Amino acid sequence: MSDKPKLAQYWASSCGGCEIAVLGLHEKILDVAGAFEIVFWPCVMDFKYADVEAMADGAIDVCLFNGAIRNDENAHLAHLLRRKSKVLVAFGACAYGGSMPGLANFTDREAMFDWIYFHSPSTENPGNVRPEMRTTMPEGDLRLPRFWNTVKTLEQIVPVDYFLPGCPPEAGSIEIAINAIVSGQLPPPGSVIGSDTTVCDECPREKLNKKVKRFYRPHEIIPDPNICLLDQGLFCAGIATRAGCNARCPQVDLGCRGCYGPNEGVYDQGAKLIAGIGSMIDADTVEEVEAILDTLPDPAGYFYRFHLPQSLLRRKALGNGKKQPKTEPVAATR
């Protein structure tokens, strides 16, 4: 054992991109390897959960935790790593805001399983198999962790020291975080490591007066490379998204997707996008507003793509799935 600070990294419900992002540091990864002793990183090295359980509490100096929490296993590891780590970092958009897995909060477990295992056009399931928490086989019981109705962020499960946004976090952001940890020059606990302005601040495109008659999908027009994408009717979440990525997507003609989450002090990125996008609609009548909004497909997905579990909405109301009876307007009596 060396006296270098001990680093752990873990993925919960995520795509694996955050793991790749760390490798995206290229040769700087060697500095990381040189500066830290890696004690847990299931993606690249062979460790068992039992190894972590055997550690003393607080034995890990820094744990980079990526992925959202959507089942008992995710939550177990979140609690375990919190206990074992001095500094716990919610690494990437899923751990920070719920991100793509969090869009499952627009539906519920049963509806999701029904679709995935039975009804989706690409499903082939002749045996009508459906995942169960316990399956009895001749050799014994097989167990799966309990799958939750609601996707949560890491902070909704355990206290988190720092948040590193991004899907995945840009190499530059990771570098800043690692350097801060190594040098001990850390911001106050609870901070989001990043800028306190929005992507527009880093975007070189010229901003115009933001009035649009319709929205376009990326394949529908070839945008002017120098003018703000929103001014051209292309959806861009940069107006309501924390800066720190150097406006990577807008710089290659692609609207910001919002992966760095809400700006400093904002509770609900989706609400801010609704306010911002709503303010741009150049309409005189209600019908015209509706027509313009119809050119923006899946607004809930656009506005809450990276942030739904952390937003003020959290999720779609869990009900019995029944539609509320529509009240008929009472006929006016004379």
Next chain:
Amino acid sequence: MSDKRVGVYVCHCGHNIAGTVDVEHVAEWAWGLPNVAVSRDCQFMCASLGQDMIEEDIREHGLTHIVVASCSPHMHEKTFRGACERAGLNPYLFEMANIREHASWVHPHDKDGATDKAKALVSAAVHRVLQQQPLEPLQVDIRPETLVVGGGIAGIQAALEIADAGFPVYLVEREPSIGGHMAQFDKTFPTLDCAACILTPKMFDAGAHPNITLLTYSEVEQVDGYVGNFTVRVRRKARHVDESLCTGCGTCWEKCPKKVIDTVFEAGMGYRTAIYRPFPQAVPKYPVIDTENCTYYQTGKCKICEKFCPTEAIRFDMEDEYVDLEVGNIVLATGYDIFDARRIPQYGYGRLANVFTSLEFERLTNAAGPTEGKVVLRDGVTEPRSVAIIHCVGSRDKNTNEYCSAICCMSSLKFDHLVMEKTGAQVYNFYIDMRPIHKGYEEFYHRILDEGTQFIRGRVAEITDAAHSPEEEGKLIVIAEDTLIGRQRRVPVDMVILAAGLEPRADAQGVAHMFGVGCGDSGFFTERHPKLDPVATMTEGVYIAGACQGPKDIPDSVAQGAAAAARILGVIFRKQVALEPIRASIDESRCSGCRICNTMCPYNAISFIEELSVSRVNPALCKGCGTCVAACPSQIITGAHFTFEQIMAEIDGILVDVHTAPPEHTAVEAV
């Protein structure tokens, strides 16, 4: 936070609040809210006793923040802010919880629920007030010039009052002459004096007044600025007549060969020429060329007016001009439109020749009108033997306008008299209710009854020319239920007059937006308070007078014109006005320059600073409406007095458990 000391005052408002809300309990319970150092209930907080109590508590108990739970802030926010100020506390450290309109009045049958709600509202106010910051009002200078928009009787009155007090007025009128609708009328009710005889002296005074600059045939195109310092752009439409040379001799319109139906002043009843003056007493006296109908503008030939003009005042090449005016206050007196009776097709207006509107009849009976005052049918010669006057056309009707147009009862009675006087015809009135409500009106109604007019109570179903019997042949048949005898009636008449209602001007919405005032459900401009502040608007420095605020007759319009003038003179004499410090501000170090807010501001208070790539709010223009605060997607615009922290604290406060027991507290002696 610990050094903050909040005083909570729960008002009984007599029985208005205490009849439903358990105010003593609310005051007891409020002791448990954060930082509350004093909590009391009081019969009438707005009375001097209540205000004195606040002042003494601030001094005695070192209160740093005040919450009054009573009525709407519209009613008494100013009162309690004043009390705080007198005791040396910044008035913006005061917050009001509305437990009357929002609790007792809306839940009169649920005392427990109303009490719970009152507690939640008090809690919200306490949580909020702890976040409030002292603010200082903005002092701005008041320019002495006033803009009056609309040269009808209300606008003329306002202009004359201000000008007579010695201050300059710009009077802008869209038509070639001032005078408005009143200039079209023959007689005025209930005195039957001649409208022109009482109006034209005022028109002349306005035209000749050294302090009044008349801008007729002109329209306001743009308004910027704020109370005391408005900049107004006025488009002076080209008259094509040089006013410095024209003497108003009338040679041009006597010689002009092009005759056009006059749909404005003559309401379609008469003709005018292409170069015209709307009526003989017009102020100013100069004519205008109607380029859409003038032969020269259509074919390039004619120029007869130019040939005959003795002073060579005709200017075919004249173009619209723009003038920018700097004014301190604005009166909107833009008047009304007459309801278009074609919208009720069963009354046959536009289809049945002898169905007239009230404005058409005004021209018919006017001695200066197209028939020289003879009441005749559309053929121009036949006197009617019988006339029906239909009340409430386009008023008091769910299909058109729900409101009462206020003037039609009286103008119909006036028509009754004029028809009988001039033709001796039998007159039938079809009415819903008679509403002769002002001084001398009821007496006038009885006079008309005594003169022999018939009154049939019932809304007219249809006016038709389909005869059912020989005596109906060639007549208009008015079909209505006579609700007093409970029978359908068919009344054959020669002439029908529709007492068309008053409507907001067709462009009222646009004008309202330009001047930053509101329009109510019916489309008329909204006053600041329907009872206590009828001529001010929610935009400081912009006042409304006359029928643009709602249907009204001449005396009411004159009274409002004078009232608006009095309000403005008060402001001018003060020389300065304090603006609410509730303003938006942009944290420029964090603004990313996305420009979402730039076009959102209804007051054009936000500008984009290119060099810095940030947006900036002009605090003197900002009205604190909060539109940009909500729109800013990066949340770096703050509305003073409505900050993110204050609103969140208010929400936290309203969500507290209101069923906790009132805490033990040290009794505070009554003062």
